[in-house]
Amino acid sequence: MNYEKLIEVIRTLALEAGDKIMEIYNADDFDVKVKSDSSPVTEADEAADALISAGLRAAFPDVALVTEEQSASHDITAKTFLIVDPLDGTKEFIKRRGDFTVNIALVEDGVPTRGVVYAPAKERMFYTLADGSTVEEEGPFSKVAAGTTKPIRVSSPDNGALMVVASKSHRDQATDDYIGKYAVKDMRSAGSSLKFCLVATGEADIYPRVGRTMEWDTAAGHAVLTGAGGDVVRFDDHSPLVYGKDGFANPFFIAYAPGVALKDA
Structure with a gap:
């Protein structure tokens, strides 16, 4: 290529x-x-x-x-x-x-x-x-x-005061319960793949997604975040989120700046 x-x-x-x-x-x-x-x-x-x-x-x-x-x-x-x-x-x-x-x-x-x-x-x-x-x-x-x-570059997170971004249209109790496991300084909502970009620029430290997404929803934002030093992992076992899956459906995931101490699901 x-x-x-x-x-x-x-x-x-x-x-x-x-x-x-x-x-x-x-x-x-x-x-x-x-x-x-x-x-x-x-x-x-x-x-x-x-x-x-x-x-x-x-x-x-x-x-x-x-x-x-x-x-x-x-x-x-x-x-x-x-x-x-x-x-x-x-x-x-x-x-x-x-x-x-x-x-x-x-x-x-x-x-x-x-x-x-x-x-x-x-x-x-x-x-x-x-x-x-x-x-x-x-x-x-x-x-x-x-x-x-x-x-652009991801933040150097303070685990005692994290900046969290979450979905604007797909926020639910499961997401709030997971976010509640962290010490949160501030939280903002955003739509679409902008959430990945806010982590990539350091405007947020972590974006957990406890809900349905497809690979076309996340691939570009995933690439942008990776190129800024961030990472995207599966919600369940924190293994890498991979693409080319049958049906193109994603599992739940977490996009974050390395340095965030990820909590278990």
Whole structure:
């Protein structure tokens, strides 16, 4: 894989998809449908999926592609594949709360190694460079060339005063019970894969997810966090969260800055 080309392509596609999403987001109204798993899908999800899929297939025709909106047709046995959530945080999008992202990642041998997370409504963009390290790019963003970037790094956590980030739309008692095992200084809620990015920048120390997610929800954020020195492990036994699983469903997990003394489930 040519990582330089990959980062250039996925950064540009994320920006183009973000423009399409915001065009629909800012309209007076948009269509919302319900998928077979009862989750919502909008015309923005579908338009962004079509745009990103076409761009990735043109640039990397020999690399397998997994996207949320085409997941029913996937039968991936490839060790290397691109994985896309064209609009992560559809519920946030529908409620016009801004906490939604475009997620594009590369998975190699079960590990998300490169990725981009773009939050168009918040004008924040995070991505790995060719060497695997993570940066945040400062807006305004140009599709022609990358602008000013700054390296980001996870925090050095204080286990007596942790910063926790949790889901905005999927918060439940099980999550609160687990968070209650830690000494928490402050807590914030965020939607979509932004939670990984807040840990990556040091704005939070830990993000526990006690709930259903799919690999396309997490791969890009996982790559961004890893490139900033963080880690993502299974909730049950703290082993690495791996990708390419049958059906693409994730177990519960914890994303964190090394130094956090993880509690047992």
